Amino acid sequence: MTAPTQPGEPAGRIDYAKTLDLPTKRLILVGVLLGLFLSALDQTIVSTAMPKIAQDLNGFSLYSWVTTAYLLTNTALVPIYGKLSDLYGRKPILMIGIVIFLIGSALCGLAGEPFFGNLFGGGMMQLVVFRGLQGVGAAALGAVAFAIIADLFEPIDRPRYQGLFGAVFGLSSVIGPLLGGFLTDQVNWRWVFYVNLPIGLIALAFIYSKMPRLASGLQAKVDWLGAFLILVFTIPLLLALTWGADGNFAWTSPTILGLFALSTVSLIAFLFVESRHESPILPLSLFKNPTFAWGALARFMIGAGFLGAILFLSLYLVQVQGVSATAAGTATIPLTVGLIIGAIGSGQLASRVGRYKFLMLIGLMTSALGFFFLSTLNADSSYGSVITRMVLLGLGLGPALPLYTTAVQLAVKPWEIGVATSAGQFFQQMGSTIGTAIFGAVLTAGLTSNLSTQFAAQAQANTGSVAAQLNTIGTQIKNGTGGTGDRNAAPRSPEQIKASFDALRANVTKAIETGDAAAIKAIGSSALPAEAKAQLTNIPTGGVPAQARPAALAGALSGVNDGEKIAVASARAQKVAFADTISTIYRYAIIVAIIAFLATLMMPNLAIPTRPKGEKAAPVHVEV
Numbered sequence: 124m125t126a127p128t129q130p131g132e133p134a135g136r137i138d139y140a141k142t143l144d145l146p147t148k149r150l151i152l153v154g155v156l157l158g159l160f161l162s163a164l165d166q167t168i169v170s171t172a173m174p175k176i177a178q179d180l181n182g183f184s185l186y187s188w189v190t191t192a193y194l195l196t197n198t199a200l201v202p203i204y205g206k207l208s209d210l211y212g213r214k215p216i217l218m219i220g221i222v223i224f225l226i227g228s229a230l231c232g233l234a235g236e237p238f239f240g241n242l243f244g245g246g247m248m249q250l251v252v253f254r255g256l257q258g259v260g261a262a263a264l265g266a267v268a269f270a271i272i273a274d275l276f277e278p279i280d281r282p283r284y285q286g287l288f289g290a291v292f293g294l295s296s297v298i299g300p301l302l303g304g305f306l307t308d309q310v311n312w313r314w315v316f317y318v319n320l321p322i323g324l325i326a327l328a329f330i331y332s333k334m335p336r337l338a339s340g341l342q343a344k345v346d347w348l349g350a351f352l353i354l355v356f357t358i359p360l361l362l363a364l365t366w367g368a369d370g371n372f373a374w375t376s377p378t379i380l381g382l383f384a385l386s387t388v389s390l391i392a393f394l395f396v397e398s399r400h401e402s403p404i405l406p407l408s409l410f411k412n413p414t415f416a417w418g419a420l421a422r423f424m425i426g427a428g429f430l431g432a433i434l435f436l437s438l439y440l441v442q443v444q445g446v447s448a449t450a451a452g453t454a455t456i457p458l459t460v461g462l463i464i465g466a467i468g469s470g471q472l473a474s475r476v477g478r479y480k481f482l483m484l485i486g487l488m489t490s491a492l493g494f495f496f497l498s499t500l501n502a503d504s505s506y507g508s509v510i511t512r513m514v515l516l517g518l519g520l521g522p523a524l525p526l527y528t529t530a531v532q533l534a535v536k537p538w539e540i541g542v543a544t545s546a547g548q549f550f551q552q553m554g555s556t557i558g559t560a561i562f563g564a565v566l567t568a569g570l571t572s573n574l575s576t577q578f579a580a581q582a583q584a585n586t587g588s589v590a591a592q593l594n595t596i597g598t599q600i601k602n603g604t605g606g607t608g609d610r611n612a613a614p615r616s617p618e619q620i621k622a623s624f625d626a627l628r629a630n631v632t633k634a635i636e637t638g639d640a641a642a643i644k645a646i647g648s649s650a651l652p653a654e655a656k657a658q659l660t661n662i663p664t665g666g667v668p669a670q671a672r673p674a675a676l677a678g679a680l681s682g683v684n685d686g687e688k689i690a691v692a693s694a695r696a697q698k699v700a701f702a703d704t705i706s707t708i709y710r711y712a713i714i715v716a717i718i719a720f721l722a723t724l725m726m727p728n729l730a731i732p733t734r735p736k737g738e739k740a741a742p743v744h745v746e747v
Contacts, residue, residue, distance in 0.1 A: 130745045138537075139274050139275060139335060139337060140274070140275060140276055140277045141277075141334070143275065145398070145668070147333055148275045148276065148392035149327065150329055150333045150585040151271070151275060151330065151333050152284065152287075153329055154325075154326045154327075154328070154329025154330040154333065154334065155217070155268050155271050155326075155330065155334075156287065156288070156291055156323055157323075157325060157326035157329070158217065158221050158264050158269075158323070158326040158330070158607075159264055159265070159268045159270060159288060159291050159320070160291050160294075160295060160382065161221070161224060161261075161264065161319050161323055161326065162224070162264040162265055163291055163292045163294075163295035163296075163299075164295040164298070164299050164319075165193075165228075165257065165261065165299065165319065165457070166193075166295070167295055167296050167298075167299025167300055167303070168298075168299040168300070168302055168303035168315050168318075169189070169190075169302070170190070170299075170302065170303070170307075170314075170316055170337060171299070171300045171303030171304045171305050171307060171726020172263070172304075172307040172312040172315045173186065173189060175312045176189070176250065176296050176312050177247070178249040179235065179246075180234065180235045180246035180250060181245075181246070181247065181318075182246065182248070182250070182333075184248020184320065185247045185248060185250075185251055187365075187387075187534075187565065189247075189250055189251055189254050189255075190592050191361075191362075191365050192252070192254045192255035192258065193254045193255065193257055193258040193261070193343075194258065194260065194361065194365075195258065195262065195361050195362070195390050196256075196257075196258030196259045196554065197258035197259075197261050197265070197442045197552070198262070198357060198361060198549065198552045198553065198556065199250040199262075199353065199354050199357040199358050199361070200258075200259060200263070200266075200354075201262050201263035201265060201266045201385060201545050201546060201548055201549045201552065202353060202404055202405050202542065202545050202546050202549045203262075203265045203272065203350045203353065203354075203404055204216055204220065204262055204266035204268070204543070204545060205266045205408070205541045205543075205544060205546065205548075206340075206345075206346070206350075206403075206404045206405075206542045207345070207537040207541075207542065208267045208270060208337075208541040208545075209538060209541035210345065210402070211338070212336035212337050212338035212583050213267050213270060213271050213274060213334075213336070213337035213338075213541070214330065214334045214335065214337055214687050215336070216263055216266075216267050216269045216334045217263060217264070217268070217271070217295065217330060217334075218228070218327060218330060218331065219260075219263060220260045220261070220262065220263020220264050220267065221260065221263075221264065221323055221326060222260070222325055222327070222739045223256065223257075223258025223259050223260030223263070224257055224259075224261055224263075224319070224323065225241070225254035225260070225319060225320055225323040225324070226253070226256065226260075227253050227255075227257030227258075227259070227260055227726065228257060228316045228317070228319040228320060228323070229250075229258065229316070229317070230253040230318060230570060231250055231253040231257060231316040232252060232313040232316035232317045232493070233313075234246050234247075234250035235247070235249060235250070235296045238689065239323075246596050247361040247472055248480070248575045252656075266541075266544070266545035267541070267545075269288060269528050269548065270540050270541045270544040270545070271337060271534075272284050272285055272528075272532075272550065273286065273349075273532040273537075273540045273544070274337045275337075278532075278533055278730075278731050278732045279474055279477065279731050279733050280474060280577075281474075281529050281532065281731075282469070282470040282471070282473035282474045282479060282525050282526060282529045282731070283467075283470045283471050283474040285470055285525030285526070285528050285529055286466045286467040286468070286469060286471060286524070286525040288524070288525065289463075289466030289467070289468065289470070289521065289524025289525045290462075290463045290466050290467050291467065292462075292524065293459045293463040293517075293521075294434075294459075295461040296455070297456050297459050298669060301634055302315075303315050303541070304317070306318065308537045329628055330449065334364060342455070344401070344402060345402075346396070346397070346400045346402060346403050346404045347543040347591075348396050348400075348546030349374045349393060349396050349397050349400060349403050349405070350404050352389050352392050352393035352396060353389075353393055353404060353405070355385065355389040356384075356386050356389035356390045356393055357386075357390070357553075359382040359383070359385045360383070360386040361556055362382055363379045363382035363383050363386070364556055364557060364559075364560035365556070365560070366379060366382075367379050367382075367560060367564070368559065368560040368563035368564060370567070372414055377716040379509040379569075380460060386394065387405070394407070404542070405520075405542065405546055406539070406542065407519060407676055409535065409539070409542075409543060410424070411544065412534055412535065413725065413726060413727055414530055414534035414726050414727055414729065415531055415534060415535065415543060415546075415547070417722045417723065417725040417726045418527050418530055418531055418722075418723075419546070419547060419549060419550045420550075420718075420719075421483075421487075421719045421722040421723045422523070422527050422547050422550050422551040422554065423550045423553065423554035423557075424554060424715045424716070424718050424719035425487075425520070425523045425527075425551060425554065425558065425719050425721065426550070426551035426552060426553070426554025426555040426558060426560075427554040427555060427558020427559075427562075427712075427715050428490065428494070428520070428712050428715045428716055429520055429555065429560065430555040430559055431525070431557060431558050431559060431562045431708065431712060431715075432458070432494070432497075432516055432520070432709075432712065433455060433458070434559060434562075435562065435705050435708050435709070436455055436458065436497070436509075436513065437454075437455060438566075438701070438705060439500065439509075439701065439702065439705045440454045440455070440704075442697070442698065442701040443500075443504075443701055443705075444506055444509070445616055446456065450626070454506075455513065457513040457514045457517070457532040458513035458514070458516060459517060460514065460517060461513065461514040461515065461516065461517020461518040461519075461520075461521065462517035462518075462521045462522065462524075463517075464517070464518060464521060465486065465517060465519065465520065465521015465522050465689055466522065466524045466525055467521075467527055468521070469482045469486065470525040470529075472486060473525075473526060473529065473731065474731070477730055477731045478728070478730060479526045479530060479729075479731065480530075480723070480726060480728045480729075482522050483522055483523070483527065483530075483723050484492070484685050484720065484723055485522070485724075486518075486519050486520070486521065486522035486523060486526075487519065487523075487716055487720040487723060488519070488720065489515065489518055490514075490519030490520050490523075490716045490719075491519070491713055491716035491717060491720065492515060493512060493513075493515040493516030493517075493518075493519050493521070494516065494709050494710075494712040494713045494715075494716055495709075495713055496511075496512045497512050497516065497706070497709040497712075498706045498707075498710045498712075498713065499706070500512070500702060500705070500706055500708035500709075501699075501702050501703075501706070502695075502698045502699040502701075502702040502703075504702075509606070512572075514558055519716075524589050527547060528544060528547065528548075529719020529731075530729065531543050531544060531547050531725065532544060533729055533731065533732075534553075534727075534729065535659065554721070558715070559668050562711070562712075565704075565707065565708055565711060566704055566705070566708060568683075569704040569707050569708075570700060570701065570704045571600060571601070572601075573699075573700035573701075573703045573704050574597070574600045574696060574697065574700040575597045575598075575600050575601035576597075577593070577597075577695075577696035577697075577699050577700045577703075578593050578596050578597030578692075578693070578696045579593075579597045580595065580598065580696070581593050581692035581693070581695060581696050582594040582597065582692075584692070585628060585692060587685075588685055589685050589688045589689055589692070590690050593689060593692055593693070593696075596693065597696075615690075615694055616694075617691055617694070617695075620687065620690045620691055620694060621623070621687070621691075624686065624687040624690070625685075626645075626684060627646070627649050627683055627686075628680060628683050629642075630642040630643075630645045630646050630649075631646065631676075631679050631680060631683055632676065632680070633678060634646060634648065634662050634666070634668075635662060635666055635667045635675050635676045636672065636676070637665070637666045637668050638662050638663060638664050638665045638666040638716045642740055643662060662695075
């Protein structure tokens with residue numbers, strides 16, 4: 124074991140970066156990467172299968188809770204696991220996390236099976252509870268994995284390996300939707316959870332057999348009160364933000380205000396307790412470290428911008444480009460490709476030049492440029508132009524994944540790496556949640572205003588009853604009595620609308636001229652107004668009498684033609700309104716990127732300690 128070399132360094136600390144040989148490090152790295160891949164994959168693979176799951180388990184009312192339960196436990200426990208890994212070692216905490224995650228995965232796959240009966244009230248609620256359990260395990264994977272890089276590798280080598288970890292998240296966002304769609308359609312949705320089991324067991328085998336404890340040497344009592352208070356602060360805050368953004372409760376409702384109040388009181392109590400505990404869950408002294416403090420602010424902003432970019436880009440692709448909700452996950456692959464290139468490339472470059480700050484600043488400037496070009500998207504932008512913007516944004520966001528973690532790990536004591544790394548991740552995840560809630564509120568408010576404006580514009584371009592109907596729709600939306608449409612459903616193209624109304628015209632003609640039963644049935648399931656459908660579905664056998672037929676046919680076809688004009692105008696209004704609203708969101712995202720840039724500018728420009736030329740530490744035996 125190495126002797127203490129820094130003030131306050133625990134006497135039992137081992138420098139694993141110098142004592143482990145490279146082949147062993149790489150085997151450990153494989154296990155950790157597989158574990159992290161599990162956590163990242165689970166966030167993308169499940170979303171593709173959710174419509175089928177909700178249908179099979181009869182649980183559309185709990186649809187969003189499947190994601191919310193995972194988010195709550197995953198985010199809230201990250202700083203706690205980071206501290207525990209400093210106290211008890213990375214290996215046991217990581218293995219416990221993987222085991223919990225795999226148990227949760229198996230139970231998610233079994234949700235709704237007959238032998239569970241009416242446990243928790245039914246299959247969908249079972250899935251919600253088991254997803255929460257999955258989040259408990261996934262929090263350990265995310266919190267500990269990035270800290271292990273600092274344990275295994277010397278500072279000069281860390282960025283290139285942190286870049287690999289960042290690339291795992293990008294890769295999972297490509298594989299997840301594809302694999303989720305394949306398993307759901309070709310096998311069974313339960314396998315989107317069961318697929319975690321073999322990967323997780325392989326990861327456990329690597330970690331158990333090759334990884335040492337990776338203990339920091341700290342000997343202290345666990346701050347259980349601080350752990351409890353951070354949970355009581357985080358969970359109500361995330362619930363309030365999620366429910367407010369989803370529209371389940373008004374932002375000024377007693378429920379939302381009560382959750383915010385509970386979170387605020389818990390935060391004040393948490394800060395009081397942390398300032399007095401000998402080994403706090405989140406040492407407040409870290410905020411005196413300018414790299415940690417400014418880095419936390421930058422990562423908070425990056426979290427808001429990153430998730431917002433993906434969510435609202437997917438919405439743009441669905442509502443404006445006409446991509447299906449399922450295909451939207453794969454349609455963002457160009458963003459992912461840019462992200463992977465940016466993460467790996469910046470990590471490699473930082474390790475070569477021994478500096479990282481200039482790469483972070485270049486990345487954020489590129490992100491701001493990407494957000495600017497995204498803010499210029501409109502209803503008629505081609506998918507090719509969207510691809511260019513996605514790649515640019517991905518290249519800018521990529522360096523954030525490895526380099527901020529590297530910066531924090533260089534700035535804190537080796538035995539604080541676990542808590543500092545997980546705290547940075549916690550701030551990024553909180554930024555994602557808060558940013559999504561704020562951007563969601565901007566979307567709701569902006570969409571209502573823009574839809575009303577666009578329907579009024581379409582009314583001006585038409586005349587007669589068509590204009591009157593479009594004005595009525597716009598007024599209803601403005602007054603809050605009209606809907607804004609299904610955000611997950613791709614709007615119909617003008618060609619699709621024309622085809623459906625051509626078929627309707629043919630059915631109306633058949634019904635009036637011959638009283639064709641099949642045509643009358645088709646009219647009954649069409650999108651015509653109820654009054655028109657009632658008239659056309661009550662046509663007598665044999666059709667309208669010959670003498671009244673021309674007038675009846677002309678009147679009915681005139682109504683169908685007006686209906687087609689209204690449908691085309693409505694689709695155009697919706698398309699333009701969504702494009703304008705999402706462009707506005709990206710203009711706000713530019714501000715977020717600028718704040719992250721300024722915070723990063725305030726960080727010290729630390730050099731990465733280099734390995735003296737010719738130095739190569741001899742590996743020694745350590746405990747496994």
